[in-house]
Amino acid sequence: MNRFTLATLCEASHNVVKTTTACNLGFALAEQGHKVLLVDFDPQANLTMSFGIDSPDELKMSMSNLISLLMENNPLPDESQYILKGPTLDIIPSNINLSVTEINLRDEMSREHILSELLEPLRSEYRYIIIDTNPYLGLLTINALAACDEVIIPASPQLWSATGLADLINTVVKLQRKINPRIKFAGILLTICDERTRLFREAKKLLDDTCGENVRIFKTHIPNTIRVGEANYSNKSILDYDANSKASIAYKAFAQEVISYGD
Ligand SMILES: Nc1ncnc2c1ncn2[C@@H]1O[C@H](COP(=O)(O)OP(=O)(O)OP(=O)(O)O)[C@@H](O)[C@H]1O
Ligand SMILES: [Mg+2]
Numbered sequence: 001m002n003r004f005t006l007a008t009l010c011e012a013s014h015n016v017v018k019t020t021t022a023c024n025l026g027f028a029l030a031e032q033g034h035k036v037l038l039v040d041f042d043p044q045a046n047l048t049m050s051f052g053i054d055s056p057d058e059l060k061m062s063m064s065n066l067i068s069l070l071m072e073n074n075p076l077p078d079e080s081q082y083i084l085k086g087p088t089l090d091i092i093p094s095n096i097n098l099s100v101t102e103i104n105l106r107d108e109m110s111r112e113h114i115l116s117e118l119l120e121p122l123r124s125e126y127r128y129i130i131i132d133t134n135p136y137l138g139l140l141t142i143n144a145l146a147a148c149d150e151v152i153i154p155a156s157p158q159l160w161s162a163t164g165l166a167d168l169i170n171t172v173v174k175l176q177r178k179i180n181p182r183i184k185f186a187g188i189l190l191t192i193c194d195e196r197t198r199l200f201r202e203a204k205k206l207l208d209d210t211c212g213e214n215v216r217i218f219k220t221h222i223p224n225t226i227r228v229g230e231a232n233y234s235n236k237s238i239l240d241y242d243a244n245s246k247a248s249i250a251y252k253a254f255a256q257e258v259i260s261y262g263d
Contacts, residue, residue, distance in 0.1 A: 014135040015135075015156075016154050016155055016156050016191065017154045017156060017191035017192060017222065018132060018133065018135070018154055019042070019044075019046040019047050019050065019132050020050075020191075020228055020232065020238075021152065021154045021189060021191065021222070021251075022038060022047055022130050022131070022132035023038070023047055023050040023051070023132075023237050024237050024238050024239060024247070024248075024251040025130060025152075025251060025254060025255055025258065026038045026089055026128070026130050026237075027088065027089065027237040027239045027240065027251075028239060028251045028252045028254065028255035029089075029127075029128050029130075029255045029258070029259070030088040030089040031088065031239065031252070031255075032255060032256075032259060034127040034128055034259070035089075035125070035126045035127050035128075036088075036089040036090070036126060036127065036128045036129075036130065037083070037089070037090050037091070037092070037122060037125075037126040037128070037129045037130070038051065038089060038090070038091040038092070038130050038132070039063075039091070039092050039115075039119065039129060039130065039131040039132065040063060040091065040092065040093050040094035040132055041063060041094060041098070041115065041131050041132060041133050041134070041140055041141075041143070041144050042094060042098070042132055042133060042134040042140070043064075043094060043095070043096050043097070043098040043099040043102070043134065043140075044096075044134065045057075045093065045094045045095050045096065046132075046232075047091070047094070047132040048062075048091065048093040048094050048095065049235045050231075050232060050235060050236065050237060051084070051086060051091045051093070051235075052086070052235050052236065053084070053093055053235075054235060056093055056094065056095035056096075057095045057096055057097075059093055059095055061077065061081050061082045062082075062092075062093045062094055062095045062097065062098070063092055063093065063094040063095075063098050063101075064094070064095065064097035064098040064100065064101040065082075065097075066082055066092070066118055067098070067101045067105070067114055067115070067118070068101055068104070070114050070117055070118060071104065071105070071108050071114065076118075079122075083122075090126075092118075098140070102138060102139050102140050105139045105140075105143075106139065111139060111143075112139070112142050112143055112146045112179050113143070113146055113147075114143055115131075115143040115144060115146065115147040116143070116146050116147040118147075119147050129148075131144045131147065131148055137171060142175070142179065145172065145175050145179065145180060145183060146175075146179045146180045147180075148180075148183065149182055149183065149184065150183070150184050150185070150186040151172060151183065151184070151185055151186060152186045152187065152189055152258075153165070153168065153185070153187070153188045153189065153215075154188075154189045154190075154191045154222075155188050155189070155190060155191065155207070156190070156191045156192040156193075157190060157192070157193060157194075157199055157200050157203035157204065158192060158199070165188070165207070165210065165211055166210060166211075169185070169211065169214070169215065172185065185214075185215045185216065186216065186258065186261075187215060187216030187217060187218050187261075188207065188211060188215055188216070188217050188218065189218045189220070189222065189254060190203075190204065190207070190217070190218070190221045190222065191221075191222040192222065192223075192224045193221040193222060193223055193224060194223075194224050195221060195223070216261070218254060218257050219257060220250055220253045220254040220257055221250065222247060222250045222251065222254070223246045223247060223250055225245065225246055225247050227241065227242050227245040227246075227247055228247050230242075238251065239251065239252070
């Protein structure tokens with residue numbers, strides 16, 4: 001079965017570890033032998049950089065070019081021109097130009113479905129397509145939600161509020177009615193966790209009480225560790241940067257959870 005997964009989203013969900021999760025889940029799934037495509041749909045291009053591309057703004061072909069070609073009804077170039085291949089997984093990169101494309105999208109007729117149009121033909125080639133979104137619920141994020149089958153919501157106990165998560169769940173339900181009836185919640189992933197602290201225990205309990213009945217809360221918690229920041233700074237996945245770190249082990253366990261609930 002081909003599965004689309006979306007790592008992210010949320011109004012006011014800045015820095016909840018969306019990109020780190022998209023990247024490391026992708027690398028961990030690839031390590032398990034699955035064919036994975038990462039899709040950077042954020043003009044900040046952090047996912048593209050984690051893939052080892054140091055200067056995304058110098059890319060000749062990136063997400064913004066593809067979206068523009070589709071808006072103009074022009075043919076896309078050959079896949080080899082826009083899907084960058086790494087040793088274990090592939091990426092469609094992004095850069096800052098995508099923010100201009102988002103503005104142009106506003107005048108487009110089927111503006112919510114342009115990303116779907118790009119990704120639909122690729123579904124048969126990949127087992128997992130992981131889209132990283134930006135932190136705002138604008139047209140880019142709506143496109144990502146329209147294109148995906150499932151949403152992973154990373155949430156950090158230090159940052160989230162129960163109201164924020166409830167709003168987010170309502171937004172996805174609304175989108176389900178209006179734009180993408182097949183969309184499902186994969187679940188909530190707790191990130192930057194200090195399991196021994198009272199804050200963590202209280203946040204986890206509040207989460208279980210408010211969302212636990214309706215949405216899966218993944219058993220894996222991603223620990224708070226400086227190694228992830230170091231890996232991001234080196235433009236690497238944590239799996240490449242330090243395969244035995246606590247965060248690598250956690251992301252591998254998370255990938256296992258994602259693989260097994262889909263079977
Ligand atoms: N497990 C972790 N422990 C500690 N810090 C982490 C961990 N994972 C990620 N970080 C740090 O948290 C910050 C935010 O991570 P990331 O860029 O993945 O978030 P994001 O949700 O994609 O942000 P944005 O909203 O800007 O797109 C980064 O500085 C990253 O290095
Ligand atoms: Mg990000």
